[in-house]
Amino acid sequence: MSDITSQVQFGIFTVSDITQDPTTGHTPSEAERIRATLTIAKHAEEVGLDVFALGEHHNPPFWSSSPTTTLAYIAAQTERLILSTATTLITTNDPVKIAEDFAMLQHVSGGRTDLMLGRGNTGPVYPWFGKDIRQGLPLAIENYALLHKLWREDVVDWEGKFRTPLQGFTATPRPLDGVAPFVWHGSIRTPEIAEQAAYYGDGFFANNIFWPAEHYQRLIGLYRQRYAHYGHGTPEQAIVGIGGQAFLAKNSQDAVTQFRPYFDNAPVYGHGPSLEDFSQMTPLTVGSPQQVIDRYAGMRDLYGDFQRQLFLMDHAGLPLKTVLEQLDILGGEVVPVLRKELAKNRPAEVPDAPTHAGLVRKAYGDGPAREARPRANRGDNLSGPSPYDDTPAPAGAAFGLAGGAR
Amino acid sequence: MTARRIAVVSAGLSNPSSTRMLADRMAAATLAALAERGIEASVDTIELRDLAHEITDNLLTGFAPPALERAVNAVVSADAVIAVTPIFSTSYSGLFKSFIDVLDPDALTGTPVLIGANAGTARHSLAIDYAIRPLFAYLHAEAVSTGVFAASSDWGSHADDVAPLSARVERGAKELAEAVARREPVTAVDPFDPAQYLGEGRSFGHLLGGLAGE
Numbered sequence: 001m002s003d004i005t006s007q008v009q010f011g012i013f014t015v016s017d018i019t020q021d022p023t024t025g026h027t028p029s030e031a032e033r034i035r036a037t038l039t040i041a042k043h044a045e046e047v048g049l050d051v052f053a054l055g056e057h058h059n060p061p062f063w064s065s066s067p068t069t070t071l072a073y074i075a076a077q078t079e080r081l082i083l084s085t086a087t088t089l090i091t092t093n094d095p096v097k098i099a100e101d102f103a104m105l106q107h108v109s110g111g112r113t114d115l116m117l118g119r120g121n122t123g124p125v126y127p128w129f130g131k132d133i134r135q136g137l138p139l140a141i142e143n144y145a146l147l148h149k150l151w152r153e154d155v156v157d158w159e160g161k162f163r164t165p166l167q168g169f170t171a172t173p174r175p176l177d178g179v180a181p182f183v184w185h186g187s188i189r190t191p192e193i194a195e196q197a198a199y200y201g202d203g204f205f206a207n208n209i210f211w212p213a214e215h216y217q218r219l220i221g222l223y224r225q226r227y228a229h230y231g232h233g234t235p236e237q238a239i240v241g242i243g244g245q246a247f248l249a250k251n252s253q254d255a256v257t258q259f260r261p262y263f264d265n266a267p268v269y270g271h272g273p274s275l276e277d278f279s280q281m282t283p284l285t286v287g288s289p290q291q292v293i294d295r296y297a298g299m300r301d302l303y304g305d306f307q308r309q310l311f312l313m314d315h316a317g318l319p320l321k322t323v324l325e326q327l328d329i330l331g332g333e334v335v336p337v338l339r340k341e342l343a344k345n346r347p348a349e350v351p352d353a354p355t356h357a358g359l360v361r362k363a364y365g366d367g368p369a370r371e372a373r374p375r376a377n378r379g380d381n382l383s384g385p386s387p388y389d390d391t392p393a394p395a396g397a398a399f400g401l402a403g404g405a406r
Numbered sequence: 407m408t409a410r411r412i413a414v415v416s417a418g419l420s421n422p423s424s425t426r427m428l429a430d431r432m433a434a435a436t437l438a439a440l441a442e443r444g445i446e447a448s449v450d451t452i453e454l455r456d457l458a459h460e461i462t463d464n465l466l467t468g469f470a471p472p473a474l475e476r477a478v479n480a481v482v483s484a485d486a487v488i489a490v491t492p493i494f495s496t497s498y499s500g501l502f503k504s505f506i507d508v509l510d511p512d513a514l515t516g517t518p519v520l521i522g523a524n525a526g527t528a529r530h531s532l533a534i535d536y537a538i539r540p541l542f543a544y545l546h547a548e549a550v551s552t553g554v555f556a557a558s559s560d561w562g563s564h565a566d567d568v569a570p571l572s573a574r575v576e577r578g579a580k581e582l583a584e585a586v587a588r589r590e591p592v593t594a595v596d597p598f599d600p601a602q603y604l605g606e607g608r609s610f611g612h613l614l615g616g617l618a619g620e
Contacts, residue, residue, distance in 0.1 A: 141613050141614060142614075161615075191598050191600075191602075192603055192604075192613065195600065195603070195604065195610050195613075196610065196613075199609075199610035199611075210467065210468065211467075211468065211469045218598050221598075222598045222600075226600065230610075268467070269466065269467045272462070272463045272466035272467050273463045273467065273471065277463075277471070278467075281471060
């Protein structure tokens, strides 16, 4: 049986909203909120969490337009934390740039990188980047097909509907150790995205925040079934991540009193259902550590054994000090118990959470990993062998020596 | 033979409501017209006033609370819909439109609809044709050609005695019953069935188009 700390990764995800604190009227500046987020990320590692994931937005009141820049800084300030996204826009970003940015992040973070792909969060983001929202799904499908290829094949010839063609293109740097970053596909309603995750044998992430659990249950159930259909393993072996949202205090009534003004004025659900109704209908849990433990230990009954649990802890104008206290309780009192709870009766065939080391092991066994070394005097990718002189030679064709000559 | 299900949406705000009275008459007449054709049917009546808060919450959060979700499911899975709204400020009520807005835009495609409306005087009767009918045309629903308008006077002494309300209700009900009779019973469609979103017998490779050679 594997170590319980590698079975399920716990972490936080943030949408990077800059929201007025409704209790004080204070709206942080961009600089203030960005610095606060860096502090939050570092504190996530300090309290024993495994993952920090950051959203991508291109409009105020959000600040996170360039996630890999931010994540690279956090990588330099931390040692264990896995840096991820929530989500990276696969529709409006150029897949070539995503391939390059995240390979870079892999290298500078020593492999502590994965990413979550999503389609979009505001209608105008499509036209701002020259895209049509009605093509959201076809863009997600085609762009990911290219991204997947760019990380696995050294030399790519490509022609699709949406992007200018590529002839003999090599995305640099090559992924660390010749292993592509692990990819989660996020969706809250689209079965085709669950299908896409299953087709590639990638992870599927359900945000599990804003809607009732049944919505996510259907998508996760579908993903598991299709994961098996495409021959990647049993449904139970599919790689599932879920979100969540909690606000904690020793005494549950204090948690409710403290969080209510933030809830009532929050973007997305504020001025809508009551905190009580919303907590009943969605996984939001406001209460004592034991209440949060009970609710989230029960998620496996809804979704099956999963690999990643991220919490939204810092939105709606919560001040930095409160967020750090929340992380202390989450990391100190909740997550250690959840790790134990989720380890109970976890079948041996359920995979551990994905890590770079795990992917390297899967690709090479105990053998040495790829070290991509450009050949001298390249410039001609169209004929001849790979532009890389690998040491050692990779096993099999898994690393896409498109030139075929080895 | 499978029993059909008729969903009645009533958007009146008062209780008791003349919108609901009209809706009930239209439903009863439709059941009778279906029975004449040997078709068994049941009616689910959705009183939007009872769901007003849930409808607003859905507009804000993007998901339907349980009671509203049941109502939405009853409407989108029905064999026919009877939609009745008061006329406010020359059009359907805001509550009626908000309910329509929380439905999936494709949810009523091909569904037979009988439109009903009521207002204080008959001067508002054309609202059915310039306001409500285009809404259902946009949704690709198939509204029958008769719309039933009831003015306050239709319930009392100054009623139209040449084309009385009961005759207009029966005419609309007959058209709706014929539309139902022409169709196969609606069967539940699971949007999470791969045959639905990929097409029967197809794989993700087909979504990739030429990219995967399928």
